[in-house]
Amino acid sequence: MPSSIDVAIFQEDTSVPVVLPSVGVDVCQMILPSNGELILEPNSAFTVSTSVSNEAFGNSGCTGQNISFKKKSPLxxxxxxxxxxxxxxxxPHIEKIPCEHDIVYFNPHNSFSTSVxxxxxHVGAIKFGNQTFSQKELNEFLTTDIGDQEIKSVSSNNEVSITLTIPICNDPTGCECGNQHLLDDVCQIVAKRCSKKLGCVNPIKPVGHCCLICGAYFLINYDPRLYNENTFFNVxxxxxxxxLDKFKNYELNFHxxxxxxxxxxLVIASNAKYVDEIDEIAHIFFKKLSSSYLKLGISDVKMFNSGPSYDIDGLTFGKMALYTCIIVLLCMLAIMFYYNGDWEVQIARFQSRGRVVHFVKFENDTVGVESIDENNERQRKTSFNNPTYGSIESTSYSQNVIDTLPDLPKSILPSKIDHMDVELVETSNYTK
Structure with missing residues (x-):
């Protein structure tokens, strides 16, 4: 803390009230925020040893350091x-903030400010030091200058609504936390801290958690006539x-x-590195919960577990999935090439939106054109331009193709016909 030779600096935008120690404060110089609050304990005092110099915020006469108050905004x-x-x-994160039967304790001797x-x-009780507020006293405190600074609201009108319940759960089956309506507010803060490196194949998110974790959780139905929370915990x-003694090295936590x-x-998580044994423990508990605890009122159990572990510093789950996809794709391409042997034909087949028809090479003096339809549908009759005939005479004609080509007069055939590819040109004329 600042001493009598130091300059105590509160940043200009400091918006939290600062409680001064009861033993008193002695500083060389103090620079206050533009809109702040200092709270003195009864009979306490603070002393400033030197006056402000002509130089704005100067430390003339102060031989120590400039020490700034770190907390600027409410928690x-x-x-x-x-x-x-x-x-x-x-x-679960939602249960790490005060629940509806918890006692909230603020130390009045420390500087604090919180935004609700x-x-x-809903909380069980609120205490400032040794003072426990009633609902009326709490409402009055929130309207005071100190209460307005120490318990703020994120709303624009700065309205704080805190209802006191009772600081004990009277239900023998246990009580809910009662914070489910605050889950979005909690997770908006916590989500930035969630770990992206998880050593399990199938991370889980228990009810009330904001992050995926490795471990297991169980959703359990119970008979309220038989189930007792304290009895169940003990058993x-x-x-x-x-x-638990066998696996104590895994630093298991239960909730x-x-x-x-x-x-x-019931949530199981570990402070240590996730290993396959934790999944084994989850199955052991599932078996016991589904059989041994029936007499305690447990009627139905569902388990959600993270499965096997993997090395997060080596082959990650994302890499495993990527490599698997690449291998499958390569295998498919290899099979396609094996059965066809022609990559260009395969690409054309993928690009085609209609049915695929293959034509084999032919000579005009053969029986004709063989048409293979992969859809195994009846061939429709169509007409086409014969490029071989056009190589002799400039005049082309259309020939209806039904089953085979008819014999052509030898006078119009060249002496030698080279093997050629024939392109099928579909027209709008159909023949019966």
Whole structure:
């Protein structure tokens, strides 16, 4: 912190109230924001050792450093990283911010300011130090200058709506978090931090999570007449102790909570690198949940798991998919070439939108033209210009092709006819 020889600087756009230590503050010079707030503890004071020099914001007479206050803007209520709780990697992001039965604690001796979403907030209780607010006291506090600075709203009218419930869940089957309506606000913040390198083939996203993760989660139906949350927790921990001890090197985390649709959700995630054994553990739990816990009220279980692991520093899943597509494409091209042997013909066949008709080379003194229709449809009769006849006489004629070409008079045939390709030119004339 700044000492008596330093200059304490609050940046011009600092919009958070700053609580001064109760022991007092002694600085050489203090530069305040354009619109800020200093909060003094009872009987505390601060001392400025030198006066402002003629030079704007100068530090004449101050032999120490210029030290700036780092926090400029309020922290976001919907940001899970701004809350200290007993959460783990398995805890859904929506449950890492205060739920409707949680106690929210602010330390009045620290500088803080938070912006709440433009939505109704439900929490069990709010405490400032040793003071626990009632609903009336909280509403009055939010209208004070300090309350207005410390608990803000992202809405344009700066209206904050916080409703106090009770700081305990009285439902023996457990209580929902009650934050589902804030999921978009939470995920808009968290999505920027989601890891893009996941070591599993099929990443999952449990209910309330904003990011894909490696692990497993189970959606569980239960009979409210038989199910008890505390009993289930105790039985689950004791019956799986051997399994958990066996795989303790994988730093597994578990989270069980009732979710919005009335189901239970069990999430398994690891702080360590994802390995195939975690998928094995998921199948062990699925088998137990589907059989051993029926007497506890568990009636139906669905599992969603990440499957096998892979090396994220080596062959990634994206690369595997790309290489597979390339190999399949090359195999298809190889098969096509093997059966046809002519790439140009294959390309022409792909480009053609109608049926494909092949004509073989022929001599005029043979029986005629062989037509092969790949669609195996009846050949329609059409007419065409014979280029071989045009090589002798300039006058061409149309000859109807039905099954074979008729014998032509030898007087109009050349002495030697080279093998030629004949192009079929379709016309609008049809013959019966």
């Amino acid at each position: 976001l209520w919907a940001d899970p990283d701004n809350w200290s709780s007993n959460s783990s990697s398995a805890t 979403p433009n939505a109704q907030i 689950f921990n004791s019956s799986n102790k051997e399994t 069980i909570k009732k979710i919005i649709n009335g189901k239970l959700q």
